[in-house]
Amino acid sequence: MIVKANRTCLVIAGLVLAILFVASLGVGADQATLADLWQGSGGIDLLAISRLPRTLAAILTGAGLAIAGLIMQAIARNRFVEPATAGTAQSAELGILLVTVAWPAASLGFKTLVASAAALLGTGIFLMTAHRLPPTQPFLVPLFGLVYGGVLGAAATFIAWQADLLQYLAIWSNGDFSGVLRGRYELLWIGAGLVAGAWLVADRLTIMALGREASIGLGIDYERMLQIGLVIIAVISAVTVVVIGIVPFVGLVVPNLVSRLMGDNMRATLPVVALSGAILVLACDILGRLIRFPYEIPVGTVMGVTGAVLFLLMLFRRPAHG
Amino acid sequence: MIEINGVSLAYDVTNILSDISVTIPKGGVTALIGPNGAGKSSLLALVARLQPLQSGAITMDGLSVASTPGKVLAKKMAILRQDNHLGSRLTVRELVGFGRFPHSRGHLTAEDRKVVDEALMLFDLDDLSGRFLETLSGGQRQRALVAMAYCQDTDYLLLDEPLNNLDMYFARDLMRSLRRIADERGKTIVIVLHDINYAGTFADRILAMRNGRIVADGRPDELITTDMLNTIYGFEIPVTTIDGRPVALPFR
Numbered sequence: 001m002i003v004k005a006n007r008t009c010l011v012i013a014g015l016v017l018a019i020l021f022v023a024s025l026g027v028g029a030d031q032a033t034l035a036d037l038w039q040g041s042g043g044i045d046l047l048a049i050s051r052l053p054r055t056l057a058a059i060l061t062g063a064g065l066a067i068a069g070l071i072m073q074a075i076a077r078n079r080f081v082e083p084a085t086a087g088t089a090q091s092a093e094l095g096i097l098l099v100t101v102a103w104p105a106a107s108l109g110f111k112t113l114v115a116s117a118a119a120l121l122g123t124g125i126f127l128m129t130a131h132r133l134p135p136t137q138p139f140l141v142p143l144f145g146l147v148y149g150g151v152l153g154a155a156a157t158f159i160a161w162q163a164d165l166l167q168y169l170a171i172w173s174n175g176d177f178s179g180v181l182r183g184r185y186e187l188l189w190i191g192a193g194l195v196a197g198a199w200l201v202a203d204r205l206t207i208m209a210l211g212r213e214a215s216i217g218l219g220i221d222y223e224r225m226l227q228i229g230l231v232i233i234a235v236i237s238a239v240t241v242v243v244i245g246i247v248p249f250v251g252l253v254v255p256n257l258v259s260r261l262m263g264d265n266m267r268a269t270l271p272v273v274a275l276s277g278a279i280l281v282l283a284c285d286i287l288g289r290l291i292r293f294p295y296e297i298p299v300g301t302v303m304g305v306t307g308a309v310l311f312l313l314m315l316f317r318r319p320a321h322g
Numbered sequence: 323m324i325e326i327n328g329v330s331l332a333y334d335v336t337n338i339l340s341d342i343s344v345t346i347p348k349g350g351v352t353a354l355i356g357p358n359g360a361g362k363s364s365l366l367a368l369v370a371r372l373q374p375l376q377s378g379a380i381t382m383d384g385l386s387v388a389s390t391p392g393k394v395l396a397k398k399m400a401i402l403r404q405d406n407h408l409g410s411r412l413t414v415r416e417l418v419g420f421g422r423f424p425h426s427r428g429h430l431t432a433e434d435r436k437v438v439d440e441a442l443m444l445f446d447l448d449d450l451s452g453r454f455l456e457t458l459s460g461g462q463r464q465r466a467l468v469a470m471a472y473c474q475d476t477d478y479l480l481l482d483e484p485l486n487n488l489d490m491y492f493a494r495d496l497m498r499s500l501r502r503i504a505d506e507r508g509k510t511i512v513i514v515l516h517d518i519n520y521a522g523t524f525a526d527r528i529l530a531m532r533n534g535r536i537v538a539d540g541r542p543d544e545l546i547t548t549d550m551l552n553t554i555y556g557f558e559i560p561v562t563t564i565d566g567r568p569v570a571l572p573f574r
C-alpha cells in the first residue's frame with residue numbers, strides 16, 4: 001500500500017518535471033517560441049547553446065541542493081538545517097574568494113576544488129558543534145547554523161570589500177542561471193554523480209538519521225559514513241556556488257515536504273526529493289524569466305520569496321505529531 | 323560466551339565501572355539488576371562497543387569487541403538501548419526491517435521479509451505495521467524497537483530495560499518470548515531489569531551491580547533473599563515463597 005503510494009509520488013514528480021523541462025526550453029528573452037525553434041536552423045543553435053544548458057543547470061542544481069539538504073538533515077538529526085544557511089555555502093564562497101584574491105588566474109576547476117575543501121572544513125565544524133548541542137533543544141542547531149553562516153558570510157564580505165571584489169561576491173551570493181551557456185555549467189554534472197552515489201548508500205543514510213548508537217548496532221561504519229555524507233554535502237554546495245551562486249531554501253523545504261508525504265526511508269524518498277528539488281528550482285527560474293519579461297529576475301531572488309512562503313506553510317501546518 | 327575482563331570506566335575522575343570481570347556462558351537468560359546509576363547501561367554499552375573501552379577487554383565467542391569489524395559484530399549481537407530518540411518518520415515495518423540490515427545490507431530478500439513478518443506477529447505489531455513511529459504510544463514504540471533487535475537474529479541479545487512503558491500483558495508476553503527463544507534457539511540474552519520478580523521468574527542467573535561493581539551473582543533463589551537484596555538496594559525487602567519461588571515484596 002505504502003509502496004504503491006510512493007510510486008505514485010515518483011511518477012507525478014517525473015511528469016511535472018518533464019512538462020517544466022519543455023516549458024523551460026520555450027521561454028527566453030530572445031522571444032523564440034518552441035515552434036520557431038523547431039523550424040529555423042538557428043533555433044537549434046539557440047537551444048543547444050543556451051536554453052538546454054540553462055534548463056539542465058536548473059535541474060542539476062535543484063536535485064543536488066535538495067539531496068545535500070536531505071543528507072545534512074539526516075546527519076545533523078535536525079530538520080531545520082540546510083547547507084545554504086548553515087555555513088556550507090558561505091564557506092565555499094569564502095574559499096573561492098580567497099583563491100581568487102591569491103591566484104586570480106586559477107582555472108575554474110581549481111577554484112571549485114578550493115571551494116569544496118573550504119565547504120568541507122566549514123561543514124565539518126558545523127556538524128561537530130551540532131552533535132554537541134543538547135538534542136532536547138532542537139532549535140539550537142539551526143540557530144547556531146544561522147549565526148555561523150552569518151559570521152562566515154560577513155567575513156567573506158569584509159575580504160571582498162578589502163580586495164575590491166564585491167561585485168564577484170554578489171554573483172556568488174545570489175544564484176542566477178542567466179549566464180549559463182554550453183561549456184559554462186558542466187561542472188554541475190558532478191552533483192548528479194553525487195546524487196547517484198547518495199542513492200547507493202540510501203539505507204545507511206536512513207540508519208544514520210536514527211543516531212550513532214543505532215548505526216553502530218547495525219554494523220555501519222559511522223565515522224566513514226559521516227565523511228561520505230560530508231563530502232556529498234560540501235561538493236554539491238561548492239559546485240553550485242561556483243557555477244550558479246547560492247540558491248536558498250531548496251535544501252530546507254524540499255526534504256521536509258517530501259518527508260511529510262512519504263516519511264524518511266531514503267530508499268523510497270531520495271528520488272522524489274531529487275525530482276522535487278529540480279521542479280522547484282526550474283519552476284522558480286521560469287518564473288524569474290516571465291515576471292518582468294523580457295527582463296529577468298535571478299533565481300536566488302525568486303527562490304528567496306517562494307522558499308520563504310513554503311517554509312512558513314511548513315511551520316504552520318505541522319502534522320498532529322511531531 | 324561473553325568474557326568481560328578487568329573492565330573499568332571513568333568520566334573525568336568519577337569511576338563509573340571498577341575492574342569488572344565476569345563471564346556469561348552461551349545460552350540462557352542473564353538478568354542485570356541494581357539501583358539507578360549502578361553502571362548497568364554503561365556496562366552493556368561497552369559490551370555492545372557503543373563506547374570505546376578505556377581499560378580491560380571484552381570478547382564475544384573469542385572475538386574482541388574492540389577490534390572486530392562492526393559488520394561482523396552486528397551479526398553476533400543486537401542491542402536495545404534504554405533511551406531511544408527516534409526523530410525519523412519511519413513506519414513500524416520499515417524500522418523493524420532495518421533490523422535485517424546486517425544480513426541484507428539493504429535489499430530485503432524473501433527470507434528477510436519472513437523474519438520481519440514473524441517479528442511483527444510475535445510482538446503484536448501486525449496491525450500497526452503501516453503506522454509511522456511518531457503516531458504510536460510509548461509502549462507500542464518500545465515493542466517496535468524490541469522487534470527490530472529481534473529481527474537482527476543474533477546469537478546474543480542485549481536488552482536495556484525492554485519492559486519500559488509496557489503494560490502487564492506485554493511485559494509478561496515479552497519475557498515469555500525471550501525465555502522461549504533462549505530455550506528453543508539457544509540464544510544468549512542479557513537483560514537489564516528493575517522488577518526483581520521478573521528477574522526471579524525468567525532468568526537463569528542474576529548479576530547485581532552497585533556503584534560500578536558486581537556485588538552479587540547467582541541463581542534467582544540464591545539472590546532473592548532479604549539479606550542479599552539489602553546488600554544490593556540498601557533497604558529491607560520482605561521475601562516470601564509462592565509456588566516454590568521466592569517473591570520479593572518491596573511495597574511497604
Ligand SMILES: Nc1ncnc2c1ncn2[C@@H]1O[C@H](COP(=O)(O)OP(=O)(O)OP(=O)(O)O)[C@@H](O)[C@H]1O
Nearest residue numbers: 333336338356357358359360361362363364365404
Ligand atoms: N556521559 C556521562 N558522563 C558522566 N557520567 C555519566 C555519563 N553516563 C553515565 N554517567 C554516570 O555513570 C553512572 C552509571 O550510569 P548508567 O547509565 O550505567 O547507570 P544504570 O545502572 O544504567 O542506571 P539506571 O538504572 O538509572 O538506568 C551514573 O552515575 C551516571 O550518572
Ligand SMILES: [Mg+2]
Nearest residue numbers: 362363364404
Ligand atoms: Mg540504565
